[in-house]
Amino acid sequence: MRLGDLVAELGGELLGSPDQTIRQIASLDAADSGCISFLANPKYKAQLQTTRAACVIVAPAVKDEAAARGAAIVTPDPYLYFARLTQWWARRVRPAATAVVHPGAVVDASAVLGAGVSVGPLAVIEAGAVVGEGAVIGPHCVVGRNARIGAGTRLSARVTIGFDCVLGARCIVHSGAVIGADGFGFAPHQGRWEKIEQLGAVHIGDDVEIGANTCIDRGALSDTVIEQGVKLDNLIQIAHNVRIGEHSAMAANVGVAGSTVIGKHCTVGGAANIIGHLELADRVHISVATTVTRSLNQAGHYTGVFPLDTHADWEKNAATVKNLAKLRERLRALEKACNKNE
Amino acid sequence: MRLGDLVAELGGELLGSPDQTIRQIASLDAADSGCISFLANPKYKAQLQTTRAACVIVAPAVKDEAAARGAAIVTPDPYLYFARLTQWWARRVRPAATAVVHPGAVVDASAVLGAGVSVGPLAVIEAGAVVGEGAVIGPHCVVGRNARIGAGTRLSARVTIGFDCVLGARCIVHSGAVIGADGFGFAPHQGRWEKIEQLGAVHIGDDVEIGANTCIDRGALSDTVIEQGVKLDNLIQIAHNVRIGEHSAMAANVGVAGSTVIGKHCTVGGAANIIGHLELADRVHISVATTVTRSLNQAGHYTGVFPLDTHADWEKNAATVKNLAKLRERLRALEKACNKNE
Amino acid sequence: MRLGDLVAELGGELLGSPDQTIRQIASLDAADSGCISFLANPKYKAQLQTTRAACVIVAPAVKDEAAARGAAIVTPDPYLYFARLTQWWARRVRPAATAVVHPGAVVDASAVLGAGVSVGPLAVIEAGAVVGEGAVIGPHCVVGRNARIGAGTRLSARVTIGFDCVLGARCIVHSGAVIGADGFGFAPHQGRWEKIEQLGAVHIGDDVEIGANTCIDRGALSDTVIEQGVKLDNLIQIAHNVRIGEHSAMAANVGVAGSTVIGKHCTVGGAANIIGHLELADRVHISVATTVTRSLNQAGHYTGVFPLDTHADWEKNAATVKNLAKLRERLRALEKACNKNE
Structure with a gap:
């Protein structure tokens, strides 16, 4: 060129x-x-x-x-x-997707496909689904009942969009992603788990990218929400009723537990975990493999990772970690004794 | 209503x-x-x-x-x-699944479908498979050779059940779950890995729920076993020959390595990992992101997570972690010296 | 027998x-x-x-x-x-795969299938793809445009091989694996993320095994490379432009971030994470759940895991971890004071 x-x-x-x-x-x-x-x-x-x-x-x-x-x-x-x-x-x-519905696709008669939509071989589009203008539905995708796919959105091969879920315009979803599986909710009862049916859906804004095999669960009562411009890498778990603010990005293997609200322009390093029912302010940055166990109300960079070492040195230090509170007590006692001596 | x-x-x-x-x-x-x-x-x-x-x-x-x-x-x-x-x-x-086999499904002539079974478009049911009464096989599912699916069990879109695997009654399996892939077993030989074929299967009890993109590997010689009432969230890895006791529950991203036996009524927090060949007693509760490296013979709540901090404070503390054993030695020396002084 | x-x-x-x-x-x-x-x-x-x-x-x-x-x-x-x-x-x-193309598969006329190839029901093989002699393409697999599958390689049900990606001979790929989704690359611009199209592919050597729901992303400019004999367990994330050396093995849930180069004969424990742009020497062994944040130029065994404890004891010790740097200062001050006294 x-x-x-x-x-x-x-x-x-x-x-x-x-x-x-x-x-x-x-x-x-x-x-x-x-x-x-x-x-x-x-x-x-x-x-x-x-x-x-x-x-x-x-x-x-x-x-x-x-x-x-x-x-x-x-x-x-x-x-x-x-x-x-x-x-x-x-x-x-790269060849552009051809705007045709492959004859091997299974498209329900009540589904509405916009102009220029491409549907790959063996894709399934269920009743009442609406696919916006110019969208590309890859081979083996399943677009559930009454789901809505925005204009220009591209689903790679083998993406599942659950019933009632909504994707905005110009999204990209990679293979194996599951949008709208049930959130993980149970009431304990006599040593068993009684299922809480997940009656919400997933609502995804415009210009969102979702990685391969990433899961975004439907909400329990209201929706799980991914705001516009969010970028999620592969193998991420977004639990029910999470909200992720605009233009936040998460690296692979991250987990966000139920009902946590993450601000705008945040970044989360790979394999980090954020427990449920927290709030993270805008512009919070979480390091790789860090576990977030409390709300973070201030923008900033947060970390919690055991430092890497040779196994032999780690063994010695880790053993001391398990006695750290006692070590502190011993230091305190010594400080007291020494002060008395002086 | x-x-x-x-x-x-x-x-x-x-x-x-x-x-x-x-x-x-x-x-x-x-x-x-x-x-x-x-x-x-x-x-x-x-x-x-x-x-x-x-x-x-x-x-x-x-x-x-x-x-x-x-x-x-x-x-x-x-x-x-x-x-x-x-x-x-x-x-x-929610509309009930219609008890029909979609004409676009590929059902082997030797498969046995119970009364009222629903098979979605483009599902594949291989030779010798048995699907119990009222079960729902979603679009794009693959039910392998000689697999058995219990009555009333529901497979969402795009679930893989490997050959010879058995699911109980009233189970729910979400999209992308893979039941019965090979366990990870190799014998080292001259710097290469010789595959150990995984000759067991997976056996899942009644009323089990399995999350999206979760993997349960087949056993090496005997079966991997998930007992009744177990609830597994998304993106969980259950390795070969693991046994999970009745009514235990695990949050997303958990990993359980080979041959570990987990008791009844246990809970495992998201992204926790349990190494192989361990035994966990009944009613053991593991915190989020914790690594379990030894058997736990007593019910209780166990944790091992590096606490979250601002990155700057973490850096200071983490540097000290790497010298913790030496710190302890210094304290011991000082204690000795001070005692002598007194 | x-x-x-x-x-x-x-x-x-x-x-x-x-x-x-x-x-x-x-x-x-x-x-x-x-x-x-x-x-x-x-x-x-x-x-x-x-x-x-x-x-x-x-x-x-x-x-x-x-x-x-x-x-x-x-x-x-x-x-x-x-x-x-x-x-x-x-x-x-186990019955050998029959060397036939199932009539329900969708094979592009320009795809080239070697002798004895088996293609399962509802598999999709796109234009220009080449499948080597004796390879087995499971049901619901998608082999993308111009992808190449080596002789004797077996794809289980529901594997996605992206366009232009190359697999060697005698590989085994388990269900749900996604080879060749986009790497996670964006340029920040005015608070938004501008997509960096991933123009490389994935190149996988001979005798590689890839676990269920594992993801290997295509490279940004050059290829992501998995050398011969590598064994990857389930739910692993290999980011763009990673290179994994011959006969290395990784347990489930591992994440390797972009452009990291891993040597030959390495092993990585389950749920370990390796950040981007690092180099690991040959015969490096990483423990379960360890985060690798620097290059490792020497063979050896490396670990970084917070030790497990009862939750009550962990709470005490973890609180001290957050004051470790101060503790060290106090010890230093005391040492100074005591030395002066002597």
Whole structure:
């Protein structure tokens, strides 16, 4: 692809020939002379001297260094530019979904499909479901009774959308995701568990992305809510009646227990867990593998992870952890004794 | 729905008019004048004064307060009553599965379907499988060779039941669950892993509920066993030859490693992990995100979680954790020195 | 099955009659007189005296004890022998997949199926996909556009292989696994997340096994790579551009974040997490539920887990953990004061 076409589409100041062609996007260290690359993090600036990339996307601050070595595109935010470049690239190299309903799909007569909808082979769309204009329903998806899928939303192969659940526009849902399974609710009774039927649904806003095999349970009485712009990675568990605020993002394997409310613009590291009935303020950031056991009313960065060590050293320290309260008592006693002595 | 009908079905003492109608179940704080609500936890008693619910389900102890504000249903266990109300509600508002085999399902000629079985579109039922009376097999389910599904059991869309596996009666299995994949067993040999074929199956009792994308592996030689009444949330891993005792319950993301035996009436918090070859007594309760590394022979509540803190404070404390054994030595030395001084 | 046939196939020295028949493989303690069992771990040697097994697979060191009690097969590595026995057994008791394409499968005309390929009911094989000789594609699998499946590879029911992804020969992939969903990549922009299209794929070597509901994401620019002989258990998350070295193995619920490179012959315990952009040397072993937050350049065994305790004791110790840095300061002050006194 020509650099000239790229800049015509995505903007930026091109230093070098618009006729130069590139055939791949690559990182600075992996790039060869057919590649375009980018410098987003100033700490990799030295790689500008060593990369073989034909063209590098850079910030104005390194414009001169970049120009000295070859073609460059100068833009205020190279990482954002790179993101848009990947989108442009994907549109060019990937075939668009054909706007047809595969004859092997099972679409109920009462389902309503908008203009330009694509339904893959062996997908099932149940009674009363509504699929918005231009949406793509992958092979083997199940869109439950009365569910609604927003315009331009794409379900990869094998996604389950439960009955009555609602997805906004331009969402992306990856394979194996389950939206709208029952929340986990039981009343204990004489040593058994009496099921609490989950009468709510799941409501997902616009521009939400949901990873492979992630589960978002339906609410017990009211809905589980994922606000617009939220990004969830793979294998995440969102329990009933959770609410996740706009533009928050969670890495893989996270668990959020029932009725917890998470603010806007939060991030949650992989495998972190947030117990139920908490509130997290906007712009709270949780580290990987951390367990959140209380509400967090202030923006900030929170962590709780046992530090890694060699197994032998861990064994010694972990044994002491189990006696920590006693250790503190001993220290206190010693402080007292010493003070008396003085 | 009429309060009179509700009490006729579910019991309890109705204070107020049987002709009052309700159109929704809601929590005390979310209820409006068309709602029925419940007070299960005495600590929310103050909400009785502020709720707009048309009717409140209460325990005898608060009968007078409840009656003073409007209609009420008095019952010894309001939470249990609420659970049964949700069940009654779901039966009324949700269409029952039609007892037909969808023409798009692939049912082997040698499979045996009981009376009133419903098989959804594109489900696959393999040779020799037996499906009990009134069971519901959702769209896209796969019931493997010689598997047996008990009467009244419901598989949501896209459940996999492996060959030879057995499910009891009245089970509920949610989308994406995989029952009977191979257990993870290999013999190391010259730096490679030699597969141990998993020759057992999975045996699940009556009234078990299994969450979305949860995996229960088949046993290596004998079966993996889930006893009756067990409730498993989403994204749980149950390894080969585990046994989970009656009426135990596990929250999402839990992992139980191979051959571990868990007692009856246990609860395991979300994302907790239990290593292999352990035994947990009846009525053991494990906290969220805790790692169980030894057998627990006594009922009780067990925990092991690094406490949450701001990242800055965590960093300081975590650094000290890594020197804890040395810290203890220093304290011991100081104690010795001080004792000598005295 | 006759012991003589078994030894003819798998080798080893048979002590006892080749005509003795067995009908099951069982552990020493579960075996009855129709069973064959094995003694791999010397610590269970006492069970040789009590087992009712008809035949026991043993190492030369216990040949005499074994012979004294009945039939035995003597072999240098009984556990390896047991593994191969399970394979032999499975081949005999499980029907081989029939090399046919089920008429209910949807196979694109441009897909290429090798000789002896089996495609289950309702599987979808998209345009340009290539399936190697003797491969088994289970019911409800989706093999994406231009994906390649190696010879002899077996996909269980309901596996998703994304477009352009490559699997080697003799792989086994269990139900619900998702190979080639998008990696989790976004550029922050004005409080929103701009998607970075994932332009790489997934490349999996020969003899890899992938557990149920495990996810391996496609790379951002280059491929995510799983080298030959790797074994992954269920519900594992492998993020974009991870590389896992030959013959490494990971237990269930593990998460590996983006661009991390793991060496050969490593093992990772269940629910462990490895953050992104790290390097782990060959033969690194990570304990269950440990979080790896730095590169590990030396082979060895690493751990970081909060030790389990009763909840009451944990509460006391955890409170002290949160004041550990201060505790250290107090100790230091006391040491100073005491030294001065002396």
